[in-house]
Amino acid sequence: MGGVCCRPTPVDFDGDVTLFHFVLLRCVGKGAFGKVRVVQHKQTRELYALKYINKAKCVKMKAVPNVVQERRLLEEIDHPFIVNLRYAFQDDENCFFVLDLMLGGDLRFHLERLGSMDEEVVRFYCRTTVLCCAVFTRQQHYASVRVEPHTFHAGPLTCFRRDLKPDNILLDERGNAHLTDFNIGLKYTDRKLMGVAGSMAYMAPEILAKRGYSYQIDWWSLGVCAYELIFGRRPFRGRTNSDLTYSITKDPLKWPEDAEKKCSRPGMQVLKGLLDRDPSRRFGCKPNGEGFQELRRHPWFKPIDWDTLESKELTPPFIPDAKKANFDASHELEELLLEDNPLKAKTRKANQENFSPEMRQMEEQFTSYDFKKMQRRSYFPHNQLISTATATSSGMASSRPGTPANDLRMENGVTINSHSLDMDLDGDAMRTERMMMTEKDYQ
Numbered sequence: 001m002g003g004v005c006c007r008p009t010p011v012d013f014d015g016d017v018t019l020f021h022f023v024l025l026r027c028v029g030k031g032a033f034g035k036v037r038v039v040q041h042k043q044t045r046e047l048y049a050l051k052y053i054n055k056a057k058c059v060k061m062k063a064v065p066n067v068v069q070e071r072r073l074l075e076e077i078d079h080p081f082i083v084n085l086r087y088a089f090q091d092d093e094n095c096f097f098v099l100d101l102m103l104g105g106d107l108r109f110h111l112e113r114l115g116s117m118d119e120e121v122v123r124f125y126c127r128t129t130v131l132c133c134a135v136f137t138r139q140q141h142y143a144s145v146r147v148e149p150h151t152f153h154a155g156p157l158t159c160f161r162r163d164l165k166p167d168n169i170l171l172d173e174r175g176n177a178h179l180t181d182f183n184i185g186l187k188y189t190d191r192k193l194m195g196v197a198g199s200m201a202y203m204a205p206e207i208l209a210k211r212g213y214s215y216q217i218d219w220w221s222l223g224v225c226a227y228e229l230i231f232g233r234r235p236f237r238g239r240t241n242s243d244l245t246y247s248i249t250k251d252p253l254k255w256p257e258d259a260e261k262k263c264s265r266p267g268m269q270v271l272k273g274l275l276d277r278d279p280s281r282r283f284g285c286k287p288n289g290e291g292f293q294e295l296r297r298h299p300w301f302k303p304i305d306w307d308t309l310e311s312k313e314l315t316p317p318f319i320p321d322a323k324k325a326n327f328d329a330s331h332e333l334e335e336l337l338l339e340d341n342p343l344k345a346k347t348r349k350a351n352q353e354n355f356s357p358e359m360r361q362m363e364e365q366f367t368s369y370d371f372k373k374m375q376r377r378s379y380f381p382h383n384q385l386i387s388t389a390t391a392t393s394s395g396m397a398s399s400r401p402g403t404p405a406n407d408l409r410m411e412n413g414v415t416i417n418s419h420s421l422d423m424d425l426d427g428d429a430m431r432t433e434r435m436m437m438t439e440k441d442y443q
């Protein structure tokens, strides 16, 4: 009798993907929306990162459209430098994203430990990010994206991110950088957007000026990230939100005293070009792929074979320490000591009536995805897939955990991590504009 209760529940791997398909391992990250932990697929033995979001909390934070949007964008995108979606599903409590596992840690984690990074290392991450931004923005059509069997789109644009920051750039175990966190990412439209979203320190001046903005904001954020990684401090700072807004919109770009020791002249030229307040003049932003070509030709970026970069054949200049866990151990401790409702696979209740409209929306729109069984699809009419990769894996599996997002430590003041929506979830010309201000105090 005693043995019966301990017999593991048989798992139906032919049915829809559920949490029962995975062994839950350690907690490696935490963001505004959810927690991230390492999981292992019980059948394939592959390791992944599981990002899970509590549905009730999500409704309370008015974040249902963000989560649905993130899920849809992630299904659409499949790129060597993105943390790609492999499975999506939900149970009664949580929505789940199963993603490529990044074992090398995020750039915030490394920046906090190193203080700053060599220009050469930052240049490598910038190249990867430039390549991604070019693929996401209108220039994607012109980018030399040929890595098979990844999925790319024939449409003029997939999306832009709005939240490019070191916390959202993750390294794999070899040191290749990948972008993650699309919960305020947007599909591209020709109209200008107004919603204030993202982490304030990385926000382009046109967002804060509230006069409308477009994809050029990501190139500004890249400039802030690169500056911060090279010099160990951000170009624009402020003790309060209004000081920071003033600094971003008005302060002249200043260089640290030792700037020339840390960064070459061409490097400073690129930073200055990315941090141009005029989006039409900003480096990388010229339309029809011209901006991307301009960047590629710039002496700082030039001496590189971009195709080799794309196919990950270049040796990254910084290789994360494989002997150490590249994440903040406090996430695991917090989970063990403070979590009163630890994550557990549970069978869904049959009765799904009496849902609130938001819960119903999540139920209906956060649909299951299984990269082994389904073709990626676009939820946005103007994007057409030109090739599909149903069973691609970027081969990230490994037996070590990845890295959490560490709290951003600003030397002065407060920043915002706010989320707003400019999206069209059902393909109508609907525009939802909601803003959530999740203030975090940084020490």
Ligand SMILES: Nc1ncnc2c1ncn2[C@@H]1O[C@H](COP(=O)(O)OP(=O)(O)OP(=O)(O)O)[C@@H](O)[C@H]1O
Pocket: 028, 029, 030, 031, 032, 033, 034, 035, 036, 049, 051, 083, 099, 100, 101, 102, 103, 105, 106, 167, 168, 170, 180, 181, 183, 402, 403, 404, 405, 406, 417
């Ligand atoms: N695929 C992954 N592999 C390893 N670690 C990951 C992975 N995805 C996320 N993490 C870790 O978890 C942290 C939080 O993830 P993510 O940024 O996606 O969550 P979020 O709730 O959307 O965060 P945010 O507060 O930025 O909106 C990341 O900064 C990273 O350190």
